[in-house]
Amino acid sequence: MQMQDLNDTIAFVKVVVEGSFTKAARRLRLPKTTLSRKVRDLEQRLGIQLLHRTTRRIGxxxxxxxxxxxxxxxxxxxxxxxxxxxxxxxxxRGWLRVTTPPSFGMKVIAPLMPDFRASYPDVRIDLVLSHETLDLVARDIDVAIRMGPLQDSSMAARKLGALSRHVYAAPAYCASHGAPAHPDDLVRHATLASMTARRPTGHVWRLARAGEVRDVALDPVMTADDPEMLIPALLAGGGLVLATDFSMRPYRSAGQVVRVLDGWAASDVDLHAVFPGGRVQPPKVRSFLDFLVARIDLGDRAGQG
Structure with missing residues (x-):
């Protein structure tokens, strides 16, 4: 097969995929007459008609x-x-559209963007903050930051790390109400629960220590769809919160919260960057993913408290 024959074949495939000569010509950036001639040349070379042509459609x-x-x-x-x-x-280069949970976007992604743009000044960022699992293709989104199990197997993903989780309280709360030592003690404490704790039967924290697992039914005094909304109540001594160590890091360092239930933890939450599948990533996406892997630190550096 000569190169011209291959070009004619590609032209034919593009016409079928696009559904019309006009759309295919636009995608290939060729005059419609040139594209039509390529398909006719291909049919002549093969000695058989490949397309039914009418004024309205092709088949x-x-x-x-x-x-x-x-x-x-x-x-x-x-x-x-x-x-x-x-x-x-x-x-x-170009616009990079990223969706992320609101708290993570505001606390982590947005502050890193000036450094990212310093390295890639031709890339502009469009952040979409949402708790919803948005359709990346329908919403023209390049990258989604997702926490927890991945749902859409048609998407590609790159793991950014895992978020460990423990129960926290403000020192003022512990001074007034004491600190729980065992999950069974939680029934006597005020709890603040996020949407991740919701179950068909109510709110539940699953905690584990050395192979022992407890599902603790809660009667929360406050709930929120965004865990970030529980932090002011936590800092004010309003109750206990199950939170990621990453989100609590600055408050632990400042002495505003302490861990309770020593040794007990919830399961880690995986953090992924999800993007439409394909063998070749656009440069802006590949650079952004490499940047996140290098710069996001999910380690718990705060001292035990």
Missing amino acids: LTEAGTVYFERCRRIAEELEQAESAVAQLRDAP
């Missing part, structure tokens, strides 16, 4: 269906190969 003949199914993957591989080479040449 595949039986031969066209067979040829399209065999050649579509070849055309896609060539397109991906050209894209891969272009990635090595092109610098990251």
Whole structure:
């Protein structure tokens, strides 16, 4: 097969995928007449009609269906190969749309963006703060920061780390009400619960220590869909909170909260960057993911308290 023959085949595949000569010509940046000639040349070379043409639509003949199914993957591989080479040449640029839970976006992602843009000044950031699991393709989102188990297997993902979780209280609360030593003690304490604790039967904290697991039914005095909204009540001595060590780090360092239930912890929460699947990532996405892996530190450096 000569190079011109291959170009004609790619033109045919693009016409079928796009559903019209007009759309395919626009995608290939070719005059419509040129594209039509390429498909006619291909049919002449093969000696058989591949497309039914009408004024309103195109359709595949039986031969066209067979040829399209065999050649579509070849055309896609060539397109991906050209894209891969272009990635090595092109610098990251353009708008990068990122969705993240509100608290994590405000506390972690947004403060890092000036440093990211210092390295990649041609990239602009559009942050979408939401608790919802947004459809990345429908919303034209490049990267989603997601906590917990991944749901959509059609998406690619890169793990950023894991968030450990413990129960916290303000020193003032412990001074007034004492500190629980065992999960069974929680029934006598005020608790502040986020949406992650919701179950069909109520609010539950699952805590474990050395292989022992307890599901603790709560009667919370306050709930919130955003864990960040519970922190003011926690700091004011309003009750106990099950929170990530990462989110509590600054408050522990300042002596505003302490861990309770020594040795007991909830399961870690995985943190992933999720993005539409594909063998080749756009430079702006690849650079952003590498930056997050290098800069996000989920370690618990605060002293025990």
